[in-house]
Amino acid sequence: MKEQKEDDMKKSPNKKPSLYPSRTGWSLILIAAAGLSLVSAVAVAQSTNNPVLTPQQDRITDRAIHRDYGIYRETQQRIKTLNDGGRRVADYHLSKAQCWLDVSFHEYSRNDRGGFPQAALEESQRILTALEQKQDAGWETPLVNDAEKLRPDLWARYDALKQHSGFQCATQQTACAEVELVHAGNEIRDAGWRHAKPYVQIAEDLTGRAEQAAEACARPAPPAPIKLTLSADALFRFDKSTQGDLLIKGREELDEMADKLRNGYAHVKSLTVIGHTDRLGNNDYNQKLSESRASTVKAYLQQRGVQIPIKAEGRGLTEQIVACEGVTPRKALIDCLQPNRRVEVLVHEDR
Known part of the structure; x- marks a missing residue:
């Protein structure tokens, strides 16, 4: 029933x-x-x-x-x-x-x-x-x-x-x-x-x-990206950003990085290239400079045979490492702020 x-x-x-x-x-x-x-x-x-x-x-x-x-x-x-x-x-x-x-x-x-x-x-x-x-x-x-x-x-x-x-x-x-x-x-x-x-x-x-x-x-979260940091002062002439402005030492560092990316990272799925500047100058100028340097590094790596997808972005002066408050004269301040002028390459692995 x-x-x-x-x-x-x-x-x-x-x-x-x-x-x-x-x-x-x-x-x-x-x-x-x-x-x-x-x-x-x-x-x-x-x-x-x-x-x-x-x-x-x-x-x-x-x-x-x-x-x-x-x-x-x-x-x-x-x-x-x-x-x-x-x-x-x-x-x-x-x-x-x-x-x-x-x-x-x-x-x-x-x-x-x-x-x-x-x-x-x-x-x-x-x-x-x-x-x-x-x-x-x-x-x-x-x-x-x-x-x-x-x-x-x-x-x-x-x-x-x-x-x-x-x-x-x-x-x-x-x-x-x-x-x-x-x-x-x-x-x-x-x-x-x-x-x-x-x-x-x-x-x-x-x-x-x-x-x-x-x-x-509950699939595990992707691993944190590997961060490779390059000094912008070693890569480029001061305040410059094009491939013609790359220094010999900078080219050598990028060639070495390209070789590692082609052969040394078996599980890499993508790269993010991030340009940074120091705090000197106005925001708009520093933003454009950081973007230009990131784009130059991206293009250089691709020209050296790196076929991994690469994203380039600039963060200008928004992520300072050192403040150097009260440092004078200007040359001493520029030297002190050197760690802020950098290009970071984030290596995203898929494991």
């Missing part, structure tokens, strides 16, 4: 998407499919902060059922309001509130005569209240309605997922897998393994997807 009811509900023409990844939005589908007067139902549901369902023995009139549907609809609206306010659909706690709501309505619609629909609804409402009050909703998943704790191996995997560096990409699947395992624990206690098995399978599937998502999300 349960299975037939579930099949009938899945045929509803009014299906809407759910936040829950493994169902089709029981809370919204069934309320819409029933053709209820939701305005009055929601009004009743709003009379208390966390209203409770009609006791099962009194759930024998349309009015009582309409009222309960209103409670589900109002709880769904609270989830939507939190999502509209900026909390992600995939947020662990919001996902768990949605999953508790879905399993509650799923069992309510199958005429579950135990306490699970109410217990699952209360857990959804508890999480939502905490989120609305900007409090910690907690990370434990209670065995509501005295559900059996099935599959310790899966619970251990959930604990591992929460410590995984890629957990932020697996929050929704993890939350819903935990809820489904409690759902299964309730079913096995009330109706036996045959009724619990489908929900254990859902939990297993969600767990596998969560682990795959976490692994994909």
Whole structure:
């Protein structure tokens, strides 16, 4: 009988998407499919902060059922309001509130005569209240309605997922897998393994997807680029920037660098050449000078056979290494500021 009811509900023409990844939005589908007067139902549901369902023995009139549907609809609206306010659909706690709501309505619609629909609804409402009050909703998943704790191996995997560096990409699947395992624990206690098995399978599937998502999300960050620094005074004549202004020592340094880039860096994927100047002169002039020097170095390396993609940029006087405050006369100041006049080559490796 349960299975037939579930099949009938899945045929509803009014299906809407759910936040829950493994169902089709029981809370919204069934309320819409029933053709209820939701305005009055929601009004009743709003009379208390966390209203409770009609006791099962009194759930024998349309009015009582309409009222309960209103409670589900109002709880769904609270989830939507939190999502509209900026909390992600995939947020662990919001996902768990949605999953508790879905399993509650799923069992309510199958005429579950135990306490699970109410217990699952209360857990959804508890999480939502905490989120609305900007409090910690907690990370434990209670065995509501005295559900059996099935599959310790899966619970251990959930604990591992929460410590995984890629957990932020697996929050929704993890939350819903935990809820489904409690759902299964309730079913096995009330109706036996045959009724619990489908929900254990859902939990297993969600767990596998969560682990795959976490692994994909936790790929190591690319290594920090290798920085090669060349003195601009060794590369160019003072205050100059073209290839004709390159000094003999500067050409030798660039030739040596080109040889290393062609033969010594097996995993290089790109280069960034950055020109810098000292603080003497105005900003615009120094910016153009730094850009010109970076472009000259880029062109020189390419002419020497470096085929790696190269980006050239200038940062002018924005990144000074030494300040040389109070240094005089001018020649002494120019000498002191020499470390600021430089060209950096960032070697980006792909490992």
